[in-house]
Structures are given as C-alpha cells and as structure tokens.
Amino acid sequence: MSDINKKQDELIEEFKFFDDWMDKYEYIIEMGKTLPLIGEQYKTEDYIIKGCQSRVWLHADMKGEHVHFTADSDAIITKGIIALLIRVLSGEKASDIAKADLYFIDKIGLKEHLSPTRSNGLLSMLKQMKMYGLVADSKGLVDG
Amino acid sequence: MSDINKKQDELIEEFKFFDDWMDKYEYIIEMGKTLPLIGEQYKTEDYIIKGCQSRVWLHADMKGEHVHFTADSDAIITKGIIALLIRVLSGEKASDIAKADLYFIDKIGLKEHLSPTRSNGLLSMLKQMKMYGLVADSKGLVDG
C-alpha cells in the first residue's frame, strides 16, 4: 500500500505548484499524453465504460501478483485524469489496488470528476480497476 | 330592477346591526326558517343542485311575467342564504332577475359562500335562478 501512497503524495506535491485552475488542467492534459494507451484490439464495446459525457476504454493485464492497466478516452481531460489514476495504481499488487484509498484526488481538487453524478465514466472506471484488483487478488489467493 | 335593489338595500340595512359574526349567522339561520319550502314532490334528483358540501333543491313558478321560487337545503346556513336570495329575487319580473346585480351579498359579508370554489351549491343555484329569469323572459317576449 505504501507504494501507492508514495505516488499519491508525489502527485499532491507536483500539483502544489498550480494556483491557477487552467495551469492545473494544462498539466493534466500533458499527463494524458503519457497514458499507456490501450491496444486498438481492446477499443471495443467489451472494454468500454460509458458515461453520458465521455467514453473510457480500460484493459487490465496480470503479471504475477501485479496488475497493469492500459486505457483511453475520447475526451482529453478525462484521459489526463485516467493517466493520474494509472500512474498511481498500475503495476501495484492486486491486493493493494483493491484496498487503496485514493486521497490524492480530493487533495489536488479533482473530486468532482469522480462524483457519482458526473457521469463521465471515471467513477465507473475506478470501480472497475478496483474490481480487477479484487478478482486478481482472490485468484492469487486461490492459486497460492 | 329598482325593486330588487330596494330589497337589497333593506337587507344591507338590517345586517348593519351585527358586529359579531355569530350573531349575523344566527340571523341568517332565522331567515332560513322563513324560506318558502319547495314541495316534497320537487325534492328529487331532477331539482337537486349538488355541491360537494351541501345539497340544494330549487323550483321556479311563472306567474305572468313574474318568477316565484321555492327551495330547500340540507344545511341550515345554506338554507338561510337561499332565503336571502329568494327574498330579493322571488316575485320579480323575469327580465329583472336575469339582469340583477346582487351587490348585497358582498356588502353583508357573504361573498365567500358564493365563491366558485366553495362548492356548496349556492353559486350554481344563483346561476340557475338567473337562467330561469332569462328563459322566462325570452318566452315572455315570444308570447307577447
């Protein structure tokens, strides 16, 4: 878990520089460009998470105990926020992902984007990521 | 018409004595006892005017150009108010009844009882009385 929190704290530190909303969003958009893009073969209805406002595709890969995510969105701000989530969660242990408390979202002022009523697909995506963590974890337990 | 207005003015004068609502209503109820009651044969569904709150029966008789009313109600305050209306209108010329402006109702503070939303049958009764006046009047004209 501490690895996830370390990354969260890093992000909070990075975002401290911005006192203007627009600068903050420019940075988020930049982050979006670093997003490990989902393979085109996964950009289908099966992997889509539909929001009313924007669409998100998400794919998860298990490597040992660790879960790696790739994703994409048709809106670039959504994409930037996904990039933050992936930076924090991807490559971490399934059990840590399942349990993670993502306090950084609130701290850097993005809470609204993950509100249940925002319907941009992000909250559903986050739930999906945690679900992958949970499933992978329980599989791991069964295997072990 | 002036006969109707004379009777209205009389009533307004009589009601000036009461500064207490309860005394006024006692007087109205007394008036109800003077109401020329409708013959039992007319106390049927044909002559009923249904309000939600109380029921009214009304019958009209033509004597020459003049219309005479008899009536009854199951509520005695309604009956008292009918008695006032009949005192003012009964026995008058059809044409005068049809045209009458019953300002006394407002002046003696009974306006609410004839509100379209009161649904005690009184407003419908008044309309009915004027309708009798109108019909009798136009018949009269045809005959003459």
Added chain:
Amino acid sequence: MEAFDVDTTSMKNRIGERRKDFPILQRQMNGKPLVFLDSAASSQKPDVVTSAIKSYYDKTHANVHRGVYQLSQEATDAFEKSRATIQSFINAKHSHEVIFVRGCTEGINLVASSYGDAFIREGDEVIITTLEHHSNIVPWQMVCEKKGANLKVVHVDEAGEIDLDDYKSKLSSKVKMVAVNHISNTLGTINPVKQMIDMAHELDIPVLVDGAQATPHMKIDVQALDADFYVFSGHKMYGPTGIGVLYGKEHWLNKMPPYHGGGEMIKTVTFEKTTYNELPFKFEAGTPNIADSIGLAAAVDYIGEIGLDVISEHENDLLNYGTDLLSSIEGMRFIGTAKAKAGVISFLVGDIHPYDIGTLLDKQGIAVRTGHHCTQPLMDHYGIPGTVRASFGLYNNMEDLDRLYEALTRAVNILS
C-alpha cells in the same frame, strides 16, 4: 421512573415551543387567532423548510444530472442528498428504491399502471379496504377495468377497524396486489399493516401501503414492515406541495416497465430502439422537482430533530384530551373509535349538517375540514354524508382544543 417523567415533560415543553417555527400560525381569522386543525389535509410548514427552498434557488439552482459545470454539480449533489435523507427516514435498503413523485396519488397511480401492466391479468384480483382514500381506490378501479380484473373490498367494522378474518378469506392465488391505508385520514385508525403484509406474503402477494397519514405521525421502517411499496406526500409532513415519494423494493421496480417516457429515464434513444436507464432514473422522466425534494429533506431533518416518538406522544395526548373534552357535548357522535388511533377526531353532533358546524367554527377562527374527506365509500358504510374532522400536527396544543370546544359549544347552541 421519576427521571423519565421529567424527561418527557421537558420534551413536551420543547415541542410546545415549536409552534413559533410556523409563521402562518400567527395569523388572525375573522378577528380571532387561527386554530389550525386540518393537518390531515395538509400540514403547515416551518420556516426551515420554506427557507431551504428559497436558499436553493438563490444559491444553487441549475438543472441536475449530466451538467459539467459546478452549479449543476452542486444542484445534483443537493438533490441526491435529499434522496439519501428520505432513504434513511424510511430505512430503505437502497437510495435508488426512493422515487420522487408529485405526491401519494401519483405514486399509487404509477404502481397501479406500471405494475398493473406487467402483472395484472384478466380474472386476477386486487384487494383494498373500505377505509381507503379515493387515491387508493380509483387507480385500482381503473387498472381492474382495463385488465378485466376484480376489485375486492375488505370490510371495516363499526369502530373503523379492518376485519382481518374477511381479509384472510379474500386472500388467494388470484390476488395480485393488496393496497391498504396505513392510517385512515377520516377515522384515524392505525391499521395492522405489518400483519396484513405478512399474511399476503405467505401467498407471495405484494403489498402497497398508502402512508400519506403515517409518515408525519410515526416512525416508518419499510424493511421491518417488509412493504413492497410505500407511498407518501411531502405536504402532509411539514414539507412542500408538489413532492412525494414512492418507495419500492428494488426487485419489483426492476421488473416493472417505465411509466413516463422522456429525459433522464433513458440510456440511449434512437427512433428504432430506446433503452432505459437504471433505478431510480427509470421512473423519473423529465426535470424533477429539485427544489421541493430539498424542501422535503429539510422537513425530514426538522421532524428528526424533534423525534417522531415525541411527536406521536404529543399527538396522542391531544387525541385523548380532545376526545374527553368533546364527549361532554350533547349529541356528540364520534366516527372512528378504533383502539389504535392517530391524531384525528371525526364527529357529528345530533343531526346538524357538518357544513353548518364548519362554517360557524370558521367564523370563530377554527379551521376544521368537513365533508367526505375523499372517502365516500366509507361514508356510505356509516350511512352519513360526511363528518367534521379535527386533525393534529406537532404545533397544536391543549389550548387549541379548548378553543375548539368553546367554539363548537356555541355553534351547536345556535344550530340546534
């Protein structure tokens, strides 16, 4: 025991102070201070409720759902918070089991139409009782007529209590719905709905409870009751007009077809095929009554602060005091004398017409309701055209009943 008494007294004293929360109770009527005894028709509103509505419009209003801007987000959060407040008020399992409607009448119509479409067939039966409000009779008559089903009416005895033996005899596999009043608006009877629900569930029959009169007076726990549907109106529980709630168990609501079509209730629309949104939105087509849902939540918070147990006890005291007082009037005839009664006194005096009594009480500043109270079949059952009904809210006090007694005495003197 003594400590408990003291505590109760202090609660009662506190509830006495609540009267000043209701600006309208300062009014004069026909030169007399208003005594408002018609809360069963619609209660008055405390300032916190009307201020919550105004404040919502002055600070937060925007259309809800799907807005990306902050104001819309705030409005949506406020609206959904109201839903959560209602959820915990009735102890629903899920917030999406709380559907906002205009009021009790719309809620019952929604169920009669949507559930009826899916589950009621020719020859089926719907059970109601003699003491239902028209709003819990006519929708079922309409659906029965449409479907060729039959309406069965459970008897009520002279005291105004539902005949459970008759109910039992009417339950059968043909019955597709039981719809029953929780508290009779005309008689005040508190009906044994828990028992009736259990009996219906033995045959897997769902039960709709008309809670219009119950939510302002007693704590409702829809899970403990195991009600399938529970419906109530905001305006009878110190909340605004134009808002009410249909609670439905998730599995029923999911099985029912949508009611209204329009915005909010869809997932995707093409001219060929429309797919519906999930609960609760499936049943909330169009822009909801956002401001009044917030007003209703404020009313729930207000009630919660006082405590429904305190309110019940207070109204019970009023009922006992008022019943004693009025019974000394000659010719007094109470309509509705069930053992379990809420704060409603319906009566006739001799053969005086209710309208005459109502009019003379009004002239003395006392507001009571007269007539059939939207329960004509119940009036037919008693063979009367209507009653005079005094009903209580948390703001009423013993003085109100003293005033009623005096005014009624004077009215009866004049009228008999």
Added chain:
Amino acid sequence: MEAFDVDTTSMKNRIGERRKDFPILQRQMNGKPLVFLDSAASSQKPDVVTSAIKSYYDKTHANVHRGVYQLSQEATDAFEKSRATIQSFINAKHSHEVIFVRGCTEGINLVASSYGDAFIREGDEVIITTLEHHSNIVPWQMVCEKKGANLKVVHVDEAGEIDLDDYKSKLSSKVKMVAVNHISNTLGTINPVKQMIDMAHELDIPVLVDGAQATPHMKIDVQALDADFYVFSGHKMYGPTGIGVLYGKEHWLNKMPPYHGGGEMIKTVTFEKTTYNELPFKFEAGTPNIADSIGLAAAVDYIGEIGLDVISEHENDLLNYGTDLLSSIEGMRFIGTAKAKAGVISFLVGDIHPYDIGTLLDKQGIAVRTGHHCTQPLMDHYGIPGTVRASFGLYNNMEDLDRLYEALTRAVNILS
C-alpha cells in the same frame, strides 16, 4: 424613427437592470463571477418568484378545494388565480383548458397516454420530427408500441430546419397525432408550427406543440396558433421546478379518459362505479402543487412586466453578437444555422470533445451545457456525439458573451 430607437434603447437599458433581480447571479465560480449560459436547461429565478412561494406558505397555505374555512378558501382562490394568469398568458379560451402538471414531460406523457388510449389504434401513425427532445419522442414510442401504431419522423436539413415537403408527404388519414417542438433546445430553430398545424388540420389531425423552449422567449397565443395541445415547463421560464402546464382544447380534453385516479378528479366514488369531475379537475388527481403554481404565476407576471417582445429582441441581440464573436475562433462549427433562431448557440471547435471545452469553461466561471441535450437522434443526424451549448435568458448581457469568447479562446488554445 429616431424616437423609436431611443425607446428601444431605454427598454434595453431597463432589461440590463433586471440582472440584479436574480440573487444567484452574484455567485462566484472557481474564483470568477458566474456567467450563466444554460437557461435552456433551466433558467434562474428572480426574487419575486421565490418570495411568492415563501409568502404563500407563510401566510396562506391550506389544502385547496372543498374547504369551508377561510384559509382554504384563500389558498383555493390563489391557486385558481394562477390558472387564470396562465390562461391569459397563452390566451386560452377557457381557464379549465389549463391543466397543471409537473412539467413538459408529464404533460406530453399525459396526452400520449390518455389521447392515445382513446384515439390511437393498430396501424395508425404518429408524426414527430428529427429535432424532438426525448420527452417528445419516448412517450410516442411507448404508445405506438402498445397500440401497434407507427412512428413517422419528419426530416430536418443540415441547417436544422424541418423539411416541410417531407412533412406534407407523411400526412395522411392514418396519422392520429402530430407532435412537434416549437423551438429546438439544441439548435435554437424556431419551427413553423402555425403552418404545420394548418396543414395537419386540413386532414383533421390534432397537433401537440412542445413549447418548453418557446414560452420563455416569445409570446404564445394558443388560439391564434390553433394548437390542440400546448405543453411547457415552469422552470425554464423563470418559474419553479415541479410545475408545468398542459393546455388542451376543451373538446379534446372532454373526449379523453382521465389519466390519474384519486382525490379531486372524481365526482362520486362507490366501489361499483366512479364518475369523473369536470375540467380541469378531471386531469388533476391528488393535491396539486399549489405553491409552485403560485410561483409560476409570479414568473408570468414578471415576464409580462418586462414584455416578451423586449425579451425576444434582447436575446436576439445576444444571439447575433455571440454568433459574430464566436465565428472568429478557428475551427468553429455551429450546429444549427436556421434562419429563424432563438437564443441558443450550439457548437463544436475542430475535433475537440465538448466535455473538455465544458470543463475548462467551468473553471473560468462559465456555465454551459455539453452533451446530447436529450436529443440523441438529432446528434446521430449530424453524426456527432454532442455539442457545447450556450443558451440565453433575459439576464444575460454582452459582457457574458465577451467572457465566453475569452474563456473559450483560452480553452481552445490549451485543448488543441
């Protein structure tokens, strides 16, 4: 001519002052003064409207109709006066042709269900257009599916104008209803409803007009239009949420079966037979939304004081000014370029996602709507997922558009 100019200017100045009637417009958003450009979703409310609601509760509330006491009488009078205010606002022939509903969506559903039950049969047709709001699509899909009737959709061209030739070709004796938007909420197109009504009436086909976007922007005369049904929402015309109006011609309303069953809408109820009340009560089952009907009447009075001609002209000026301003932004693509347009600008910039623009405008204090605006089939028609929409109310001014232009320029810079 000069005098006329002066007069217009002074009216415009006066309308500029109206902004301060709306308390919410004082708010700051993300540290910037709020620029509210989402009135087509829901308008803001002037203080006179919200104060009318509060004042009703504080001074006059009681349940309406049938009450013998003074308060109930006053509440009833206030409620019925609201109906009369609406009647004259739309110039209806009779006040009982004005039915209070929750909003436009409920009004359309009422007609689709009740008219549909009585008049739509298997093989019949209902005509709508491509630019309808979901609330004027889904209810007709539902009734068509139920009845085995067919929905016919009239084409719209690239500019967003209804193709009247296509409309003409679809009119036939099979058609039982035409349902059309007066002003498109997504495009702003003012549709030729008068002409469409006349064409339908040649074949005795009734027409329902969805006036949700029209009543805040232009004078409506239902008799001059000869509309059979006209429906609108209070919350889009400076009035409260939870209230709207269905206007229907008396002879249609009389022929239609009741919609909801319950209190108010009945004359007599027995378990064997129920007879229905007359208009408008036949369609207003249950306790109505009294307070918000009074709020809506206050909104109508407020609009009337300013004058809908002044409002129209003001919004037209905003439309022209804003369109000019925005067209200088590179990649700007207006969606909806009809000749007759109301105060709505829908657009896309290059291939930037509307959600991104909406988010960055919000951060600069600008509230616009993004998405499909409950008109998915229209989005499919244009082959786009949604638009950014700025829509105007009487309180907007040129500065709002300057702020939009600046903020949009900055957003586009960041996003492209």
